[in-house]
Amino acid sequence: QVQLVESGGGLVQAGGSLRLSCAASGRTFNDYTMAWFRQAPGKERDFVARITGSGGSTDYADSVKGRFTISRDSAKNTMYLEMNSLKPDDTAVYYCAAHWSDWGYRRPEIYGYWGQGTQVTVSS
Numbered sequence: 300q301v302q303l304v305e306s307g308g309g310l311v312q313a314g315g316s317l318r319l320s321c322a323a324s325g326r327t328f329n330d331y332t333m334a335w336f337r338q339a340p341g342k343e344r345d346f347v348a349r350i351t352g353s354g355g356s357t358d359y360a361d362s363v364k365g366r367f368t369i370s371r372d373s374a375k376n377t378m379y380l381e382m383n384s385l386k387p388d389d390t391a392v393y394y395c396a397a398h399w400s401d402w403g404y405r406r407p408e409i410y411g412y413w414g415q416g417t418q419v420t421v422s423s
Contacts, residue, residue, distance in 0.1 A: 305319060308393060312421070315421070319382070329352045329353065335393060336396060337389075347380070368380070392417065
């Protein structure tokens, strides 16, 4: 079992930065692929970024590539999403998720564990 708790969301002006955190419980944190998804009102939940259990591989949605950085700290059982050059289109609820396999990591339906979400609002 894995429990996930996000934090770090808020209101920021366009061009600003935020860092989201996802604290995970459980002894096998390193066994899980971790990812960030986001969901804007009336839209589907979209893939943002993913990091493998070892932290050796990352991937990003084209819309955030070069602006967002995903990382994880195994000692703290925590994953991060550093978001820079934020745009109004980045406004959404951001969710962290965990899955025991890396297969299909861009698909939200494969993830068995989710956090409660944290709101990010970017004003123009």
